[in-house]
Amino acid sequence: MMLFVLILGYFAVGEALVCTPQLCEMVKNTPLQCKGSIVKGGGFCGCTDSCAKQEGEECDLPSGIHLFGIPPSGPCDDGMECTSPITENHSTPRLGRGVCTRSRQLRKTRSQDYTPCQQMYAQRSISMVIWQGWFLPKCDVEGNFESEQCDNTGHCFCVTPHEGNLIESTKVLGSADCSAHTHSRRDLTQCQQMYQLRMISFVIYKGMWTPKCDSIGNFEPVQCDNTDHCFCVTELTGTVVRASKIAHSKPDCSMYDLTEAAPTIMIPS
Known part of the structure; x- marks a missing residue:
């Protein structure tokens, strides 16, 4: 009986909450310190902005059902999706709530x-x-x-x-x-060794590149770094031809001799 009364009271409070412009005037707007994106109008009654939820934080399921009066958790940041705990962790879901996780497409890319x-x-x-x-x-x-x-x-x-x-x-x-x-x-080529070291390293810096190796283990002529700059390298040692480095495009490496450790420019006749 007591539980029934509590449930009725819960619904009554929820029904009594009505968002009005006058209500927003009483809400104090405090500066946000978000780890990710800012959701415009995502705060209480749409009166304030809010921070997009990050990985592992509680969020609102797209098809979730919320009781009246329960404030929403908010959406996940870009590149993440709100997943139900009942499918991810085999635990009981909480009234339309889920947890932000990396999107399946990003998890697939990361596994590669x-x-x-x-x-x-x-x-x-x-x-x-x-x-x-x-x-x-x-x-x-x-x-x-x-x-x-x-x-x-x-x-x-x-x-x-x-x-x-x-x-x-x-x-x-x-x-x-x-x-x-x-x-x-010692059984690996320099390209294969460099690739493996990059895969287990936790150090990331501006201009870092993970090599692409061809079918016999040599460096592919065109490589690209994490600033979207591409350049030509020698096939055995991966020495970068500095003059070939360009942004947002792949260089033509046919004008360089990439078979030697120290490449030379081939002057067209």
């Missing part, structure tokens, strides 16, 4: 920055599907597969470092001898 071993580890860590012979990969500090992996049947085996392909002849019950299949950074 990980190595195959790191992607497999992330997928299998959250998967509910387990089969005979299943294994959770062990990745080294550079993100490659460790040479020895072991499955849930007690068998261990050797794998290729980049793709994680099973070397069938090495599979044994217990520890496997993978000394003949151990690879080091």
Whole structure:
């Protein structure tokens, strides 16, 4: 009975709240210190602006149902979406409320920055599907597969470092001898080494670029940095041709000799 009375009182207070211009005159407008975007008119009764919700903060679901009188949480910032806890965390949703998470498209793009071993580890860590012979990969500090992996049947085996392909002849019950299949950074080209170091580094600076390597591991002639400047590099060492660096466009690298460590300009005849 007491619960019923409380619910009726809750609705009564909600019904009594009416947003009017006079109400806005009583609302104090304080300066905002937002971590992201500002939502115009997103505050109480639309009287003030508000901060867009950031990752992990509570938000309003697009199809959410709110009881009268409950102030809205607000929308998520650009690049994020409001997701229901019942689908993301298997917990009970709260009256049309959700949590801001990175959009699925951004999460997909971000996952492409990980190595195959790191992607497999992330997928299998959250998967509910387990089969005979299943294994959770062990990745080294550079993100490659460790040479020895072991499955849930007690068998261990050797794998290729980049793709994680099973070397069938090495599979044994217990520890496997993978000394003949151990690879080091010395087996990688300079482009591949640079790429792997960039992937595990937490340091980001203006002008930083993550190299694109061709099918045999050499630097592709055109590279671009995080300021949207593109330039030409040598194929073996990745030495930047400073004169080729331009913004918002890709240079024509055919006018440079990119086969040497110190490139020279080819003067057209």
